[in-house]
Amino acid sequence: MDKRYIDKILSKYNEPSGKLLGILEDIQEKEKYLSKEALKYVSEKIGVSFSQIYSIATFYSFFNLQPVGEHIISVCMGTACHVRGAVEILNNIQYLLGVGVDESTEDGKFFLTTEDKHFSVNTARCFGCCSMAPVVRIDDKIYGYVKIKDLPKILKEYGWGKK
Amino acid sequence: MSDKVNVYINSKRYQAIKGEPLLNVARRNRVDIPALCYEESLKPYGACRLCLVDVKEGAKKGLTTSCTLACSEGLSVVTDTDEIKKHRKVLFELYLSQAPSSEKIKDMAARYGVFATRFELKHQENDKLNSKCVLCGLCVRTCNEIMAAGVINFIGRGHNTKINTPYFESSDVCLGCRACLEVCPTKAITIEDRSNIRIMASWSNTEVELKKCAVCGKYYAPERLDEKVDSLFYYKDKDEKLKDMCPECRKKYAAKKHTLIVKGEAEKYAK
Numbered sequence: 075m076d077k078r079y080i081d082k083i084l085s086k087y088n089e090p091s092g093k094l095l096g097i098l099e100d101i102q103e104k105e106k107y108l109s110k111e112a113l114k115y116v117s118e119k120i121g122v123s124f125s126q127i128y129s130i131a132t133f134y135s136f137f138n139l140q141p142v143g144e145h146i147i148s149v150c151m152g153t154a155c156h157v158r159g160a161v162e163i164l165n166n167i168q169y170l171l172g173v174g175v176d177e178s179t180e181d182g183k184f185f186l187t188t189e190d191k192h193f194s195v196n197t198a199r200c201f202g203c204c205s206m207a208p209v210v211r212i213d214d215k216i217y218g219y220v221k222i223k224d225l226p227k228i229l230k231e232y233g234w235g236k237k
Numbered sequence: 238m239s240d241k242v243n244v245y246i247n248s249k250r251y252q253a254i255k256g257e258p259l260l261n262v263a264r265r266n267r268v269d270i271p272a273l274c275y276e277e278s279l280k281p282y283g284a285c286r287l288c289l290v291d292v293k294e295g296a297k298k299g300l301t302t303s304c305t306l307a308c309s310e311g312l313s314v315v316t317d318t319d320e321i322k323k324h325r326k327v328l329f330e331l332y333l334s335q336a337p338s339s340e341k342i343k344d345m346a347a348r349y350g351v352f353a354t355r356f357e358l359k360h361q362e363n364d365k366l367n368s369k370c371v372l373c374g375l376c377v378r379t380c381n382e383i384m385a386a387g388v389i390n391f392i393g394r395g396h397n398t399k400i401n402t403p404y405f406e407s408s409d410v411c412l413g414c415r416a417c418l419e420v421c422p423t424k425a426i427t428i429e430d431r432s433n434i435r436i437m438a439s440w441s442n443t444e445v446e447l448k449k450c451a452v453c454g455k456y457y458a459p460e461r462l463d464e465k466v467d468s469l470f471y472y473k474d475k476d477e478k479l480k481d482m483c484p485e486c487r488k489k490y491a492a493k494k495h496t497l498i499v500k501g502e503a504e505k506y507a508k
Contacts, residue, residue: 110404123387124410128403133394 077115079104084119094122094130098137106146107138135198143187143194145232147212152200154207159222163208166222167195170229192233244295245313253308260288260303263316270316271325271345273332273422274373275304279382285373286328289321290314300324322349330354338368339423365401365439369425372398376417376426386412389440402441411437413445413459435459450483452490457483 083100087093097120101112108131117124131137138146149155149164168174171193173186187194201209206218210228217228229235240255246268253262258281263270273285283305290303295312300320306312315321329346334356336342346352360368374391377400381387388411392399402408413435418426427438430447433456437443447456448463458466467480476494479487 113403123381123390125387125390125403125408126381129390129392132392 080112080115080119084116094120094127095134098127098131102137106142107140109141135196138185138194138196140185140187141191143191145192145213146194146196147210148196148198148201150199150201150207150209150211151197152204152207154204155200155209158207160208162222163210163220163225164195164197166225167210167229170225170234171195193229242308242310242312244308245311246290247315247317248313255309256307258304259290259306259308259312259314262308263303268316270303271349272304273371274375276375276379276420279375279378281305282374282378285371287325289324290316291318291321325349326351330356332371334358336369336371336423336425339371339425341423342369342371365427365441366399366425367427369423370400371423371425372400373422375420375422376400379416379420384412384414384416386410386414388412388443389417401439402443405441407441407443408437411440411443411445412462412465413437413443413447414462430456432456448481450486451478451481452486453483455483455485 080101083097083104086100087097094116097116098108101116102108105112113127113131114124116122117127131139147167149160149167151160151164168186171186171188173188173193173195185194185196198211201211201216203209203216203218206216208218208220210217210220212228212232220228226235242253242255244251244253244259244262246259246263246266251262251266253259258275260270260272260275261277262268270288270290272288274282275285275288281304283302286302288303289300290306291300291314292298292306293313293315295309296306303314303316306314326349329342329349329351331354332342333346333351333354337358337360364370372391377390380389388408389400389402392401392403392405402411415428415435417440418424418428425439429436429438433447433449435445435447437445445459445461448458448460449455450457479490482490
């Protein structure tokens with residue numbers, strides 16, 4: 075972890091205690107996840123207790139607390155997507171990538187990373203495009219009307235199955 | 238100066254201080270309103286929803302939590318309508334499912350006529366809070382607001398919410414003050430004292446060293462807590478000896494010293 079870039083992020087916010095979410099977002103954008111050291115450092119710098127910051131980081135499914143793979147696949151589990159088969163989509167993605175089933179971490183977040191650190195899979199709660207259900211997001215791109223048979227094609231765009 | 242106002246609970250008149258929570262008035266006057274998350278020394282939180290009352294006059298009419306309802310002149314509430322009973326029943330059922338091992342919750346629910354729950358019991362394996370936690374947040378708020386330690390907090394959200402230390406690792410800022418246990422309405426927290434160490438079993442087995450009394454040799458308070466109190470405490474006669482004594486020995490020492498001073502033999506005690 076580089077403390078200098080965190081200092082740089084903090085200096086952007088003139089009232090750091092009220093801007094915690096913004097700070098965490100910026101750190102995640104840079105590092106792709108929130109490391110324990112980063113959270114501790116932020117806590118010392120802005121005077122919000124470490125437990126409080128950890129609580130916030132675990133509350134929002136947006137934040138990753140573990141190192142992530144190159145591409146992040148988020149499967150929407152919102153109501154509309156759920157009804158239109160999101161669970162099946164998730165199971166198939168897990169099968170295709172060969173990552174374990176239902177290995178949620180102690181903090182209750184669902185997060186799986188392939189062995190070669192190429193893909194990470196997590197679940198989300200609605201991207202705001204329910205009309206396109208079921209929806210899968212890979213990095214910043216949203217895929218709507220996803221069918222199970224389309225999954226290999228989509229994953230190949232991100233270099234799946236090359237090895 | 239505090240303004241006195243009249244409030245009406247179940248049509249009976251009570252005196253209250255303007256702005257204080259209505260639940261406070263009810264408790265002072267032994268009006269029965271159940272509550273799990275209320276503690277006078279903390280800011281009202283309104284988490285447990287059990288202290289529902291029906292406002293008839295003086296504020297926005299309808300059901301609201303009495304712990305967050307500020308007293309004003311002419312405020313009139315009813316504590317036992319059919320609607321409240323209905324909501325309370327569901328709440329108790331939810332609590333029975335959330336904390337199936339808690340006798341306190343069972344007793345409390347039984348007192349309001351709820352003996353069974355239609356919801357699935359939430360028995361968790363390896364639950365550090367013994368399936369007794371109702372997530373009222375009192376321990377979290379006490380640790381943060383009163384002790385200013387910030388050791389524990391909520392982790393996760395919704396059905397999977399837990400209370401523990403960050404990353405479920407033993408904490409190096411815990412004072413070992415036991416305030417969390419004192420304030421817990423269901424006594425869900427486990428803290429053990431093993432000779433010179435206090436083990437916060439519920440908080441990721443955080444260990445805090447206890448301080449030994451210089452006189453009687455009893456372990457009486459955690460080191461870190463003692464340091465913190467000492468830094469705030471003002472010793473009237475700046476007697477350093479008092480610092481390493483347990484409260485019992487402190488009392489004896491101070492009394493003895495005082496009598497000797499009265500007798501004019503203070504030097505005798507200077508040894």
